[in-house]
Amino acid sequence: MQKEITADELAERIAILKRFRELLEQQKAKFQEYLNMLELQENKITEDDTASIIAHANIEEQIVSSINSLQKVIIPMQKLYESANSKSEPIAKLQQELSGLRTKVIAQNEKNQQLLKKRMADLRKEIFSIKNPYKSNQSVYAEQAKTGNLVHIEA
Secondary structure (H helix, E strand, O other), X not given: OOOOOOHHHHHHHHHHHHHHHHHHHHHHHHHHHHXXXXXXXXXXXXXXXXXXXXXXXXXXXXXXXXXXXXXXXXXXXXXXXXXXXXXXXHHHHHHHHHHXXXXXXXXXXXXXXXXXXXXXXXXXXXXXXXXXXXXXXXXXXXXXXXXXXXXXXXX
């Protein structure tokens, strides 16, 4: 037998559901933005555009920070949503989409990390292969003919 709910309880459940859905949609948009940023970053890594890679990393930090702050709000909202005993199909679908998007973001992030590691290894090899012409000399002027050490001064 189902319990009858009051108009106030119904209004509260509706408000919780709307706010929870809104937060999930915001988080989904942020994850989509982050995924797009990671895909752009992948292109910049392959093009060796270091200035853009740095700019993308800074933007990424802001997006991740935004996602984390949204997550801090979503967790208590989800508990409220579950305690209200609401079963909403659109919310479940939105959570599945968000989960799928999160998986794509993680995969793209790992791919970018591997590309960066490979690029860094290539750069290390390149640096070690550079021959320093002054390596054996202690000074730029060491190749000049050496003259006497003593100076004879007459007064």
